[in-house]
Amino acid sequence: MAADNPPSRSARPVALVTGCSSGIGLRTVPALVDRGFHVVATMRDADRRTHPPELVGTHVSVLPLDIRSAESVRNCVDTVVRTHGRIDVLVNNAGIAPPNFVEEAPVQEWREVFETNVFGHAAMTSAVLPVMRRAGRGRVVMVSSLSGRVPTPLLGVYTASKFAVEGYAETLRLELRGSGIGVALVEPGAFRTGMWDAPMLTADFPASSPYAADFARLRAFYTDYVTHHLGDPDRVARGVARVAVARGGRLRHPVGADAWTQIAVRAVLPWAMYERVARALVGLGGRAEKSRRSSPEMTR
Ligand SMILES: NC(=O)c1ccc[n+]([C@@H]2O[C@H](COP(=O)([O-])OP(=O)(O)OC[C@H]3O[C@@H](n4cnc5c(N)ncnc54)[C@H](OP(=O)(O)O)[C@@H]3O)[C@@H](O)[C@H]2O)c1
Incomplete structure (x- = not known):
């Protein structure tokens, strides 16, 4: 019976990547092929007639996958195992980042972000x-941030989801110790992808909102940043591919000068000082002092 036949095993190691329709996921496909993988590039809309050149070639196959659907996740993984007999690397890359102030983000928005950026990766x-x-081996690469x-600021829902991913990966790593399966986090700074085409940055913002003045400053900051300072996503793609084959045991892999700098600043400054720097960095000033005085538990 066919069901008794073990699946044929691909000679090439197999990397399964989520969110390959654009951005970092799309660029990661050729980077992994260059590292010797057969790449299963997944996306929600896999039935598009023409795929971009990154997704065409002997060592790439494209499968449908919506990481928010349990059925889609099961079908995708079953298909890969049936077709290739192995999954050596999983790159959890798919993600969304709708900008909003945390207070003003509707619960539905929180759910969508967490269902994609956290629960989807966990599933x-x-x-x-x-x-x-x-197989006694493998590697899970989480594209965090x-x-x-x-x-x-303005990416608080996204920030909360990525903090959750970091805690998830740290715990997973502890629990998998000795299994032969590695876990790593890639933490990009800001890179030029569709993530930054957020309609909110161009839409009208309600003048009645207590955040209207801050929004105007943040919009000016982000508009300038997106126009002049975003990095090349190929750099992140190469970083993901490097981490996928790395033999070393490092958990965290920041990518980009902004990531390295801001992580270091956050690590060395006491919170009260960091808060002023973090607000100034995105063009906000002023109220940090007041909020610090009224929230002594937030200082350390
Ligand atoms: N760009 C940056 O500056 C930056 C910085 C730090 C971290 N990151 C992270 O990098 C990852 C990739 O983002 P990106 O910058 O490349 O943005 P992007 O171009 O918008 O790509 C996001 C990808 O995720 C997919 N996706 C969203 N929801 C999905 C779902 N439910 N199931 C399957 N796929 C889904 C999208 O597919 P559809 O086409 O179907 O929507 C798209 O392929 C994200 O985890 C993001 O948080 C990006």
Whole structure:
């Protein structure tokens, strides 16, 4: 019976990548092929007639995957195992980052962000780990963010989800110790992808909001940043591919000068001082002093 036949095993190691329709995920595909992988590039809309050149080639196959759907996750992993007989690397890359002030973000927005950036990654990892465990080896690469290490005004919901990813990965790593399966976090700074095409930055913001003045400053800051300072996503893609094959045991891999600098600043400054620097960095000033005085528990 066909079901008794073990799946044929691909000669090339297999990397399964989520969120390959654009941005970092798309660019990671050729970077992993260059490292010797067969890449299973996944995306929600896999039935598009033409794929970009990154997704065409002998060592790439494209599969549908919505990481928010349990059925889609199961079908995708089953198909990869049936077709290739192995999954050596899982890159959890898919993500969303709708900008908003944390107070004003509707609960539905919180749910969508956490279902994608946290629960989706956890579901994929839990589906793939048994395959890696049977092989006695594997590597899970989580595309986190600089925002998984430092707070980012207007990206608070996203920041909270990436902080959760960092805690998830740290725990997973402790629990998998000795299994032969590695876990690593890639923490990019700001890179030029569709993530920055947020309609909120161009839409009208309600003047009645207590955040209207801050929004105007943040919009000016982000507009300038997006226009002049975003990095090349190929750099992150190469970083992900490097981490996928790294033999060393480092957990965290920041990418970009902004990531390295801001993580270091956050690590060395006491919170009260950091708060002033973090607000000034994005063009906000003023109220930090007042909020510090009224929130003594936030200082250390
Ligand atoms: N760009 C940056 O500056 C930056 C910085 C730090 C971290 N990151 C992280 O890098 C990762 C990739 O983002 P990006 O910058 O490359 O942005 P992007 O171009 O918007 O790509 C996001 C990808 O995630 C996919 N996705 C969203 N929801 C999904 C779902 N439910 N199931 C499957 N795929 C889904 C999108 O697919 P659809 O086309 O179907 O929507 C798209 O392929 C994210 O985790 C992001 O947090 C980015």
